[in-house]
């Protein structure tokens with residue numbers, strides 16, 4: 001019989017709920033590993049499609065296998081016409097994360113593999129999702145401006161294609177490579193809130209699209225993926241501010257959070273933030289926008305001093321802190337920053353969904369079903385006496 005754990009752990013911090021072979025974090029040392037490979041190594045040497053295949057299959061692909069996967073992604077990037085036709089009727093002011101969350105089941109209704117429970121069918125659906133999530137985000141940005149979505153350009157990389165479909169001009173290759181690196185850095189992160197949401201949903205045997213739609217919803221919150229857009233809001237508000245240290249202190253005194261700082265698992269600087277900080281500096285210098293890196297660094301330093309003086313020196317920059325200035329320098333609107341997180345994380349979500357569905361890291365699939373402690377009205381096991389409305 002399964003052991004009954006009666007300790008309540010609100011927020012499930014530190015509770016192991018499953019095994020995974022996909023990624024590993026050492027929160028004390030600031031280490032992130034995908035399928036055995038350090039994130040720094042992958043960011044320097046790999047590409048997002050290669051990392052996506054690594055996450056999905058567990059091993060780095062051979063050259064031919066990678067080329068085939070890149071072709072599959074490029075072919076699948078053509079979003080079925082009915083999806084954009086439908087989106088053209090949606091209110092132009094809709095938030096891109098809501099649009100994306102709504103678009104995922106709309107993509108599902110046209111996917112011929114939806115009823116097929118095999119791993120192969122799930123991998124095919126994963127390929128379509130990885131290919132189409134960016135096309136939907138870019139397509140929505142065009143639609144809301146009264147423009148038609150652009151078809152992908154097969155000569156461009158996955159990241160470059162997104163920039164092309166978003167802005168309607170061929171991106172600078174260095175910037176496209178930087179976006180590719182951002183996608184690598186965001187692709188997976190063990191049992192974060194959105195991945196857990198995906199896994200929880202498919203543990204009921206719901207299909208992959210149902211899981212991914214839940215993941216998009218969870219990611220949209222400001223304590224998770226929504227934090228990058230909040231960081232950018234803070235940077236824009238603080239641009240004219242002279243007393244950054246005073247602002248940071250006041251905010252913490254008032255019990256408000258400094259967005260982009262702190263992490264449920266990392267107790268030191270997030271390794272992805274280190275990478276993005278350097279990128280913000282380099283891109284800023286290249287484009288004459290160094291102020292965003294300078295301002296972010298000032299907030300970081302003030303935050304570290306303030307947190308440390310309160311005995312919370314483990315609150316340090318996370319991935320969202322420096323991705324916001326990077327995306328801003330790339331010309332990405334603030335409300336598309338969280339959707340870009342989704343464009344990358346969809347690779348991790350799909351890999352976890354497959355691992356969950358096919359019990360690839362543990363003996364057999366399990367339906368998630370935690371307990372809650374009931375603290376509401378209680379009149380004993382016979383229940384409270386019901387009184388009709390007119391007698392209450």
Ligand SMILES: CC(C)(COP(=O)(O)OP(=O)(O)OC[C@H]1O[C@@H](n2cnc3c(N)ncnc32)[C@H](O)[C@@H]1OP(=O)(O)O)[C@@H](O)C(=O)NCCC(=O)NCCS
Pocket residue numbers: 222223224225227252256257258259260261262263264265312315318319320
């Ligand atoms: C991500 C986050 C939710 C993780 O927090 P956590 O480790 O689970 O811890 P808690 O939310 O319980 O916070 C612990 C304490 O640190 C404080 N804290 C944590 N992050 C903080 C931040 N960014 N700014 C100010 N205070 C913060 C909390 O207010 C809390 O203080 P208290 O104990 O006095 O109530 C939290 O750091 C946060 O809200 N960060 C800002 C949002 C963000 O960047 N999210 C993206 C994460 S990748």
